[in-house]
Amino acid sequence: MHQNEYTWVQQTRKILLDFCEELEPEDLTRQNGFGFQSVRDTLVHIADCYHAWLGSFVLLKTTKPLTPKEDLPKMNLSEIKASFEQVDSYVNQVFEVIGKQLNVPIQRNIPWRETPEPLTITPAKLLMHTITHEYHHKGQIVAMMRQMGYQPPNTDVLGTDD
Numbered sequence: 001m002h003q004n005e006y007t008w009v010q011q012t013r014k015i016l017l018d019f020c021e022e023l024e025p026e027d028l029t030r031q032n033g034f035g036f037q038s039v040r041d042t043l044v045h046i047a048d049c050y051h052a053w054l055g056s057f058v059l060l061k062t063t064k065p066l067t068p069k070e071d072l073p074k075m076n077l078s079e080i081k082a083s084f085e086q087v088d089s090y091v092n093q094v095f096e097v098i099g100k101q102l103n104v105p106i107q108r109n110i111p112w113r114e115t116p117e118p119l120t121i122t123p124a125k126l127l128m129h130t131i132t133h134e135y136h137h138k139g140q141i142v143a144m145m146r147q148m149g150y151q152p153p154n155t156d157v158l159g160t161d162d
Helices: 003-020 039-058 077-101 123-147
Strands: 106-109 118-121
Touching: 003 039, 003 077, 003 123, 039 077, 039 106, 039 123, 077 123
Parallel strands: none
Antiparallel strands: 106 118
């Protein structure tokens, strides 16, 4: 994985986030009965995964990477987009700071866990995890949108510019 390939992730995410602007406001938060229940909650969960594994574990930029449950109902689409801008910053920092050492394991406690939980893992594996995690949940979001009667656009990386 290189920065060029991450650009494809950003392109497909933008397609999805831009389409979210077309949703009726109540549909962004409609409880759909699976996954993280709503489009909003699932988007926040996706961003939180990047904040946790890259921003907190790899870069040590924060010890509180997860959105508190009580803050979730107040989150709107512009705040979610801002969260993904921070995600992009973390990913870029991983490429810049870690660079050619992406496959060198990091051993430390998981920073946001109350009880020390040691983990040894490479930044490359965490980067891959966050991206595959995003695509897994993006599929759930698209399914939620279809259940609500929307026709979401293609968000497959095959449709991105090279």
